[in-house]
Amino acid sequence: MQEFRVLMGHDTPGYASIGVYRDHGGYEALRKALHQMTPTEVTDEVYWSGLRGRGGAGFCTGMKWRFIDRSSPVPKYVVVNADEGEPGTFKDRFIMEHVPHRVIEGILIACHAVGAAKAYIYLRGELALCRERLLTAIEEARRAGLLGASVLGSDFDVDIALHRGAGAYICGEETALLDSLEGRRAQPRLKPPFPAQAGLYGCPTVVNNIETLANVPLIVEHGAEWYRSVGAPNPAVDAAARTGGPPSGFGPDSPGTRVFSVSGKLNNPGVFEVPMGTPMSALFGLAGGLREGLELRAVIPGGSSAPMIGPEHFEIPLTFQTLADAGSMLGSGAVVFIDDQTCPVDLALNLVEFYEHESCGKCTPCREGGQWMRKVIQRIAHGQCREGDLELVRHVSDGIKGKCFCALGESIPAPVNSSLALFPEHWQYHIEHGSCPIGAKEYSHVG
Numbered sequence: 452m453q454e455f456r457v458l459m460g461h462d463t464p465g466y467a468s469i470g471v472y473r474d475h476g477g478y479e480a481l482r483k484a485l486h487q488m489t490p491t492e493v494t495d496e497v498y499w500s501g502l503r504g505r506g507g508a509g510f511c512t513g514m515k516w517r518f519i520d521r522s523s524p525v526p527k528y529v530v531v532n533a534d535e536g537e538p539g540t541f542k543d544r545f546i547m548e549h550v551p552h553r554v555i556e557g558i559l560i561a562c563h564a565v566g567a568a569k570a571y572i573y574l575r576g577e578l579a580l581c582r583e584r585l586l587t588a589i590e591e592a593r594r595a596g597l598l599g600a601s602v603l604g605s606d607f608d609v610d611i612a613l614h615r616g617a618g619a620y621i622c623g624e625e626t627a628l629l630d631s632l633e634g635r636r637a638q639p640r641l642k643p644p645f646p647a648q649a650g651l652y653g654c655p656t657v658v659n660n661i662e663t664l665a666n667v668p669l670i671v672e673h674g675a676e677w678y679r680s681v682g683a684p685n686p687a688v689d690a691a692a693r694t695g696g697p698p699s700g701f702g703p704d705s706p707g708t709r710v711f712s713v714s715g716k717l718n719n720p721g722v723f724e725v726p727m728g729t730p731m732s733a734l735f736g737l738a739g740g741l742r743e744g745l746e747l748r749a750v751i752p753g754g755s756s757a758p759m760i761g762p763e764h765f766e767i768p769l770t771f772q773t774l775a776d777a778g779s780m781l782g783s784g785a786v787v788f789i790d791d792q793t794c795p796v797d798l799a800l801n802l803v804e805f806y807e808h809e810s811c812g813k814c815t816p817c818r819e820g821g822q823w824m825r826k827v828i829q830r831i832a833h834g835q836c837r838e839g840d841l842e843l844v845r846h847v848s849d850g851i852k853g854k855c856f857c858a859l860g861e862s863i864p865a866p867v868n869s870s871l872a873l874f875p876e877h878w879q880y881h882i883e884h885g886s887c888p889i890g891a892k893e894y895s896h897v898g
């Protein structure tokens with residue numbers, strides 16, 4: 452059921468070390484990229500693979516790389532987003548811990564493709580083991596001549612630096628991340644210009660997620676067609692690739708695999724890699740289903756920013772398009788199964804508290820709206836509801852939606868509105884009785 456591509460070898464003893472990784476063909480994709488392909492050919496291969504960003508937005512990776520002006524005289528940078536902090540999301544951590552050299556190889560190939568001589572990994576501060584594994588991998592690669600001057604005897608010089616964040620969710624937003632990396636307080640920048648035009652130190656910059664980059668060596672080694680042989684690719688893209696013509700957009704294209712973080716009150720929660728298009732029910736099965744006595748009530752399919760959806764979508768194939776059609780999103784690939792003993796009001800409150808705490812304060816709807824929303828939902832959750840509170844929640848939600856500077860604020864209404872839409876009677880019971888119909892006394896912790 453699982454298909455290991457990004458996680459290939461993670462269960463092989465010693466795979467995190469360079470010796471075992473190379474014994475299994477590691478760094479051959481880098482050799483191929485440097486000695487048999489031009490940077491444009493590498494970018495084209497990634498483009499035609501249809502690889503889409505795994506950090507949340509799902510933007511086409513090859514297209515992002517094409518935006519970099521290689522002829523520009525200023526330095527270009529690759530910045531790796533390893534700040535993983537969305538509630539429910541823990542798959543990048545697993546990738547960095549178990550297959551660190553695949554990540555490093557992907558970064559090096561990306562640098563070659565866009566003409567960067569320097570890459571920065573921005574790592575969430577709490578991820579101590581990831582730091583250890585990545586630093587060891589960087590050092591091993593340096594000693595093996597895969598990093599530094601004249602990599603593998605080519606004219607490619609490159610270096611990677613690891614930077615630890617201090618655990619703020621906003622630092623995962625790519626432009627806030629760049630500000631943090633430059634030594635400033637992390638707040639999102641106005642876009643455009645996008646990082647590809649003016650990113651780190653105002654220079655052309657590719658910002659990519661860990662899982663995104665870990666796909667790159669596989670694409671270079673086996674080719675775009677191989678990459679597209681699993682998952683839910685859009686046949687129109689394959690037809691366009693064969694004729695050499697540009698696709699009219701990738702459309703509903705979700706090729707390859709996806710590494711999912713699966714959580715909830717499950718028997719076997721964890722990280723699973725499955726082909727894109729795998730039904731949510733299969734992921735539920737891999738995670739061993741809910742613990743005895745619990746029933747499925749809802750699912751958050753793509754991290755806490757993704758609106759939760761009802762069990763009627765249980766058989767839905769997990770792709771970018773199908774989840775958008777269902778009114779949610781694939782986002783960061785964090786699937787949280789919500790059971791019938793979890794209070795949906797408490798759940799909404801728990802997530803709104805998170806977003807309130809993590810707001811960077813730059814824009815008013817997020818900074819003030821988050822606090823206001825939390826206060827009102829807290830009253831509803833704790834039996835102190837005032838008349839008109841439910842309408843107030845909807846009013847504040849309308850005041851936030853579509854009016855924030857970045858997607859952090861935009862995420863605040865998602866759990867609230869979807870909880871309200873799926874469980875109106877439950878909210879009504881809280882309001883009318885001042886207590887919870889399922890008697891949940893404590894906050895329901897997701898993730």
Ligand SMILES: Cc1cc2nc3c(=O)[nH]c(=O)nc-3n(C[C@H](O)[C@H](O)[C@H](O)COP(=O)(O)O)c2cc1C
Nearest residue numbers: 504505506532534535536623624625659660663858
């Ligand atoms: C508040 C916020 C937090 C984010 N956190 C992360 C993160 O931890 N890791 C990540 O890769 N992308 C995160 N993103 C998305 C990034 O802004 C960006 O889209 C991504 O790093 C691009 O890489 P990709 O194209 O490979 O997905 C976050 C976005 C927002 C708005």
